[in-house]
Amino acid sequence: MYKVLLVDDEKIARMGLRATFDWEGNGFHVVGEAANGQKAMRWVENREVDILITDIAMPVMNGLELTRITKEFCPWAQVLLLSCHSDFEYVREGIRLGASDYMLKPTLNEDALKSLLICMRGRIDLEKRNLQILNEYREKEASQFKKPAEKNSKSVPPIPPEETLHERIVTQATSYIKLHYHKGISLQEVASHVSVSRNYFCEMFKRVTGQNFTHYLIELRINRAAELLTTSSLKVYEVAEQVGFNDVKHFSKQFKKCTGMSPAEYQGLYLKTK
Structure with missing residues (x-):
């Protein structure tokens, strides 16, 4: 089960979110609700969040600040920002802070929500695998560092596994781009195809190719x-x-x-x- 946290200062909005979607039937578990970011911190700090669905405008702690903190405690978490009206400055800031997507509350329905959640599920699995590989590599490096260094050792350092993983993902992405470059292809579309977040894909693509996606x-x-x-x-x-x-x-x-x-x-x- 993927753990979902619902945060909105309007109780009726939270009730609507619960009723809009068959969470358990689709493999998701709503771990809790909160009226603002501060009240949501108990789940965030305990790292019990896979998916955060939050309103942007809330008292005490708004959705943008909550997004930032959630990505610090739960880097694998996917964040869906909600608002009653289009405010692209807020959206842009939210994406910069690590939000995965944005939806207007009036357009929210079961089909739209299900589509987003399925996409997020794939990203969560990949992000968790990436973190596991990275942690295993760091543990291995730490244990090797503790061993006495052999004299005159000329061994070549191994390629970190996360670099190999990044190269594989970027290879998949470039193959997809070459097949669809003549269409209205977007960065988000390619990132979704390889099941990673937009921001994560940007950094990875630039690191591997030396170019940003647009160039x-x-x-x-x-x-x-x-x-x-x-x-x-x-x-x-x-x-x-x-x-x-x-x-x-x-x-x-x-x-x-x-x-x-x-x-x-x-x-x-x-x-x-x-």
Whole structure:
């Protein structure tokens, strides 16, 4: 059972959350409810939280501060922020602090909640495995450090297992990107595909590839566009559409930024050298 904590200063909202979804029947257990972040701390500090569903605006301690503290005590936990109205400044801050997703209360229903929870469940399993591997590696390193060092030892340090895991996840992600780069693919979509949180994926992707997701995707699209410009009779706007750009002006700007030439100049240069 995945442990769920419900936090909202309105009792009727908490009652609605309980009634909206068949928690136990879907493998989730509601460990408790709280009217604000401060009252939720008993579960957070005891590390009894896998999923936190919290309102953003609450007295004493709001949902953003609760998110920050929850991620410190329970780094595997997934956080769903709730609000009565769109406030993207709060949402942006919540995502920065480690929230997994955001939902408007009026749009909350059983199907939408179930879809999010299933996705979160996969992320929790992966995050816990990552933490287990990391802890095992640290324990192994600590035990080796305590042993007397052999003289003139030239052994090569092993690759930390979390690095191997990160590389495998990023390889899965790049394979998915290469299959879907021509569509309106997003960072969240790719992170969900490999079952990790958006923030965790950003850090991992940059560490392994040396590029952030946006730069990687643009470079992939521009490389494919350059190939199409020199191997097909497609017009510039058609090439832009083929590689995932909806705006031909934006495509031209990015193409020139990467190659030093506009798409038309690049295509013309190739035709002259044929």
